[in-house]
Amino acid sequence: MYDNKKTVIDFTDRQLNERMYSKFASDMRSLMLDLHFMGLDVPLTVKGTQQQVEAFFQALKGEKRYMDSYLKYGLGDQRTMSNRHDLMGAVRGFEKETGLRWPFKN
DSSP states (O other), X not given: OOOOOOEEEETTOXXXXXXXXXXXXXXXXXXXXXXXXXXXXXXXXXESOHXXXXXXXXXXXXXXXXXXXXXXXXXXXHHHHHHHHHHHHHHHHHXXXXXXXXXXXX
């Protein structure tokens, strides 16, 4: 059951320590589950520069597309692999803009 708690992701906090990254990864996991089950109606606030926020949402959209494609078509499908390729480009942009590692990257 969804608890309607608002997630806040703040890229302006430049203390890149393990605790902060663990919280970010946990928030991202919850956000991805919410996106899968609830769609785009997820209570979320993202703070940072315009470039950081845009890079975050590009990576998030890519992750959602890849996840949906994987579930619908399977890993071996060309559409899934194309979405994965697009996701990797968005992840590189996110990592460059924020200095954070994308939490779902293998």
